[in-house]
Amino acid sequence: MVAVVTLVVVAALAVATVARAQPYMYYCGSTTGQPEPPALPAGATPLLVQFVTRHGDRAPLRAPCWPQYDYEWNCTLTQLNDPDESAGNKVPSLARAYREHYMYGRNELPGNCEKAQLTDIGYTQQNQLGQIMRKHYITKQQFLPASHNPGDLFVRYDTDSRTKQSALAFIDGLYPRPTDGQKSSQVIDTFTMDRKYDDLSPNTNLCPCISQYQAQVQASPEWQKHQETVVDPLVEQLEAVLGSPVTASCAYNLHDVGVFSTSHPILIFYFFSFYFNMSSPVVSTTYFSCCAFLRGNGLRNV
Numbered sequence: 001m002v003a004v005v006t007l008v009v010v011a012a013l014a015v016a017t018v019a020r021a022q023p024y025m026y027y028c029g030s031t032t033g034q035p036e037p038p039a040l041p042a043g044a045t046p047l048l049v050q051f052v053t054r055h056g057d058r059a060p061l062r063a064p065c066w067p068q069y070d071y072e073w074n075c076t077l078t079q080l081n082d083p084d085e086s087a088g089n090k091v092p093s094l095a096r097a098y099r100e101h102y103m104y105g106r107n108e109l110p111g112n113c114e115k116a117q118l119t120d121i122g123y124t125q126q127n128q129l130g131q132i133m134r135k136h137y138i139t140k141q142q143f144l145p146a147s148h149n150p151g152d153l154f155v156r157y158d159t160d161s162r163t164k165q166s167a168l169a170f171i172d173g174l175y176p177r178p179t180d181g182q183k184s185s186q187v188i189d190t191f192t193m194d195r196k197y198d199d200l201s202p203n204t205n206l207c208p209c210i211s212q213y214q215a216q217v218q219a220s221p222e223w224q225k226h227q228e229t230v231v232d233p234l235v236e237q238l239e240a241v242l243g244s245p246v247t248a249s250c251a252y253n254l255h256d257v258g259v260f261s262t263s264h265p266i267l268i269f270y271f272f273s274f275y276f277n278m279s280s281p282v283v284s285t286t287y288f289s290c291c292a293f294l295r296g297n298g299l300r301n302v
Contacts (some may be wrong), residue, residue: 055166056122057263059113065250066242073111089150090184118162126166130173148175155190
C-alpha cells in the first residue's frame, strides 16, 4: 500500500478538526501546546492523510485606518528564489540563490514587510505543526514513510506568499531537510493556480450564486436586527474613540490587528490601552477573542 499525504494551505479557510468525535480546540497565535491528532478508531486502516490549515502569524492585511497607530513592521523572514527549467526530484546543489527583500519605507505598512507577510513567529507555528504531525503519523503510527518519497506528497496553496511559506514550513517540520552533505538538492513539487479559478475558498467567478446568497442573508430580518442592535452601536463607539468615520473595511482592519496582536506583545499593550477607552461588552468579545470575526457590516462571534 502506498501512503499518500495531501497538504492544502489557504488564506480564508480554517479546519480545526481531524475526527468528528474529537475536535481540536481553537488556537490562535500559540507556538506551544499544539494538540495531537486523535487516535484512529479501533480496527481502522488509514488510506489517505489530508492536512488543511491556515497560514501562520502574519502582518496586517492593510495599513491601519486610524491615525494613532504607529507600529512599524520589520520582517526577518525572507524568500530565497532560483529560476529553474529542470524536471525531476533532484537538482545539483545550488551554487546561487536570490533573496527577495521588501524595501524599507516603500510599502503599504510602515517598515519592510509586505502586507499580510508571514512572520518568523508564523513560520515557527507551521513548522511545529508539521513536527506534531510527523510524531503522530510517522513515529507513532508508522503510517507515512520516515523520509520523503516523490509522489507521496501533494502540496497545494493559493498565490499569497504567506500561504506558500506556511506550506513550506509545515513540510520542513513533517520531513526535515537532509543534513548528510548531499551533492544534490532535494526538490518537492508544489502547486497553485490563478486566483480567478482557485476553488480553495468561495469564488464568485466559479459560483456566481454566492453573491445572490450573500444579498439574501443581508436582507434577512435577523441580519438587520443584528446590524441595528450590535453593529451600529459598536461602530459609534469606535468612531468616538478614533475620532474618525469607521467603514466596514476599517472595522475589519481593527479586528485584524487585534487578532494577530496575540503574538506580538507591543501590539497587545497598544490594543489594551485602546480597549480601556470603551465600555461595551461587545468589544471584549470581539477584539480580544480569536474566535470572532467581522464580515461585511456584520459582526459574528463563533
